[in-house]
Amino acid sequence: MNEIIEKLTTCIEFGKINQKSPFPPSMRGEVGADELTRQALEAGIKPVEILEQGLIPGMNAVGLKFSQGKVFVPEMLMAAKAMSMALVHLKPYFMSGEVKRKGTFIIGTVFGDLHDIGKNLVAMTVEGAGWEVIDLGVDVKTESFLDTLEKYPNCAVGISALLTTTMGNMESVVKLVKEKYPLTKVLVGGAPLNTEFSNKIGADFYSRDPQGAVAYLNNLQNC
Amino acid sequence: MTEWKNSILAHPEKIAVPVMTYPGLQLIGKSVMDMVTIGEVQYHCVKALSAKYPAIGATTLIMDLSVEAEAFGSLINFSENEIPTVSKRLIDSFEQVVNLKIPAIGDGRTKSHLTAARLAADNNTALQVFGGIIGPYSLAGRLYDITEMMTAILIEPEGAHDLLNICTSFLKEYALAFKKAGCNGIVIAEPAAGLLADYQCEEFSSRYVKQIVDFVQDDNFMVVLHNCGNTVSLVESMLGTGAAGFHFGNAVDMCEILPQVPSNRLVFGNLDPAGVIKNGSPEIIKVKTKELLTRTSQYNNFVISSGCDIPPGTKIENIDAFFEAIAEYNKG
Numbered sequence: 170m171n172e173i174i175e176k177l178t179t180c181i182e183f184g185k186i187n188q189k190s191p192f193p194p195s196m197r198g199e200v201g202a203d204e205l206t207r208q209a210l211e212a213g214i215k216p217v218e219i220l221e222q223g224l225i226p227g228m229n230a231v232g233l234k235f236s237q238g239k240v241f242v243p244e245m246l247m248a249a250k251a252m253s254m255a256l257v258h259l260k261p262y263f264m265s266g267e268v269k270r271k272g273t274f275i276i277g278t279v280f281g282d283l284h285d286i287g288k289n290l291v292a293m294t295v296e297g298a299g300w301e302v303i304d305l306g307v308d309v310k311t312e313s314f315l316d317t318l319e320k321y322p323n324c325a326v327g328i329s330a331l332l333t334t335t336m337g338n339m340e341s342v343v344k345l346v347k348e349k350y351p352l353t354k355v356l357v358g359g360a361p362l363n364t365e366f367s368n369k370i371g372a373d374f375y376s377r378d379p380q381g382a383v384a385y386l387n388n389l390q391n392c
Numbered sequence: 393m394t395e396w397k398n399s400i401l402a403h404p405e406k407i408a409v410p411v412m413t414y415p416g417l418q419l420i421g422k423s424v425m426d427m428v429t430i431g432e433v434q435y436h437c438v439k440a441l442s443a444k445y446p447a448i449g450a451t452t453l454i455m456d457l458s459v460e461a462e463a464f465g466s467l468i469n470f471s472e473n474e475i476p477t478v479s480k481r482l483i484d485s486f487e488q489v490v491n492l493k494i495p496a497i498g499d500g501r502t503k504s505h506l507t508a509a510r511l512a513a514d515n516n517t518a519l520q521v522f523g524g525i526i527g528p529y530s531l532a533g534r535l536y537d538i539t540e541m542m543t544a545i546l547i548e549p550e551g552a553h554d555l556l557n558i559c560t561s562f563l564k565e566y567a568l569a570f571k572k573a574g575c576n577g578i579v580i581a582e583p584a585a586g587l588l589a590d591y592q593c594e595e596f597s598s599r600y601v602k603q604i605v606d607f608v609q610d611d612n613f614m615v616v617l618h619n620c621g622n623t624v625s626l627v628e629s630m631l632g633t634g635a636a637g638f639h640f641g642n643a644v645d646m647c648e649i650l651p652q653v654p655s656n657r658l659v660f661g662n663l664d665p666a667g668v669i670k671n672g673s674p675e676i677i678k679v680k681t682k683e684l685l686t687r688t689s690q691y692n693n694f695v696i697s698s699g700c701d702i703p704p705g706t707k708i709e710n711i712d713a714f715f716e717a718i719a720e721y722n723k724g
Binding site: 184190191192193238240241242243244246247250281282283284285286289308332333334335336337360361362363365366369 | 424469471543545589622643666667701705
């Protein structure tokens with residue numbers, strides 16, 4: 170495999186954003202995902218190869234370590250930041266259609282809830298897995314999910330909640346989304362949730378970690 | 393407090409210390425907004441609960457994780473029946489830490505919470521009363537943004553420590569204010585630390601929690617450290633804080649926690665407050681409560697509790713079921 174691509178995978182896995190970033194200490198002073206993505210494009214490597222052979226394997230590697238409890242939220246977020254930096258360079262190729270996304274994923278924290286760390290982790294990891302992510306932010310009203318679905322009717326939807334007081338708000342969102350878009354897959358997540366709750370409110374899937382959401386989405390064929 | 397702890401360790405019957413204030417709202421006909429803003433309402437809630445449930449082992453005051461950030465100047469999102477939350481980060485660079493003013497005790501709603509503590513301690517002398525404060529890392533996350541605080545410990549650790557020092561300076565005084573108000577202890581809620589690796593938890597949370605413990609804990613005042621994350625690998629770091637008690641959320645199996653804790657320190661946990669206590673039926677609650685007590689029966693230092701604050705809107709019949717299950721378990 171191309172040396173630049175290999176290094177890029179390493180940078181994503183270990184959260185090396187750019188040359189300036191002091192993290193990880195073992196790679197201090199070295200170029201990061203920012204510079205390497207640019208170098209790869211300049212070297213004529215196809216954007217789709219950069220994404221599929223460089224970036225996504227890096228996110229998969231760190232995601233697996235996260236699921237296994239070998240790295241934690243800070244490292245996962247650094248990897249996601251490195252991924253986001255690399256994707257900035259690929260954006261024109263997504264816009265032109267040269268690189269295809271796996272699908273589109275709308276995500277937001279349910280109305281009444283202002284917490285975003287879980288939502289951010291999932292959004293960044295799903296994006297890193299090759300999906301277009303539309304992040305609606307926190308305290309997202311049902312109408313906002315529906316309006317976005319109108320523009321992207323075949324998307325999957327992710328709803329997050331951290332509070333026991335706001336998780337109940339998910340039920341009405343799921344209900345209205347399913348009423349208007351019965352084929353839309355709805356994923357839910359958040360610290361107080363479980364599969365039983367997800368089933369009860371009519372969601373399609375509960376994911377306890379970002380990798381679970383990625384695995385579920387990757388299995389969807391209709392997005 | 394040492395006496396209370398020793399009586400638990402020596403007593404074969406199980407007591408219950410659920411983290412429970414919100415269910416009292418139904419008993420006195422008030423809203424969450426009333427509870428989080430009016431100290432007297434909070435007091436009347438816990439008074440009503442302790443009257444209804446004489447088997448309760450201790451009164452815990454509200455676990456309001458926005459009050460300290462508000463005292464620093466953070467904007468808070470309030471609504472009538474939802475728990476207040478920080479709506480916006482207060483600082484967006486660590487250079488701004490020098491401009492942060494350490495709040496005075498009584499600023500913002502700290503006054504209201506201390507009023508509740510004083511009333512509960514003065515009028516509830518037969519029962520232990522625990523105040524509640526946020527942990528240093530969780531407070532820093534509210535001031536700086538929790539996602540940013542997570543990566544800051546990797547890329548700007550010195551700045552993170554500067555902020556943690558400011559947070560800890562305030563929390564020490566706030567904890568002391570609960571002690572002066574007559575409480576028998578405090579619960580320090582440090583949920584954000586549950587997202588860290590053990591060595592990160594040690595450096596960015598436990599080290600600072602220890603300063604609070606050293607400042608206020610003595611034979612008459614107990615510190616209980618609450619962490620509702622996946623804490624199985626964090627127990628050693630939590631123990632290093634010196635806290636006399638530890639409270640765990642339902643993300644962990646207590647049977648993986650208890651063997652790690654010395655038998656002279658209390659361990660509280662961990663029925664799922666939302667999935668079981670709020671959303672479960674009374675029958676399920678009874679089964680889960682007895683199951684947890686049975687699985688932990690060999691540990692005299694285990695005190696059954698909810699894994700976190702029991703949410704507003706939890707039916708009283710569900711709380712009844714929790715206490716009935718404990719009574720039935722104790723009868724054998």
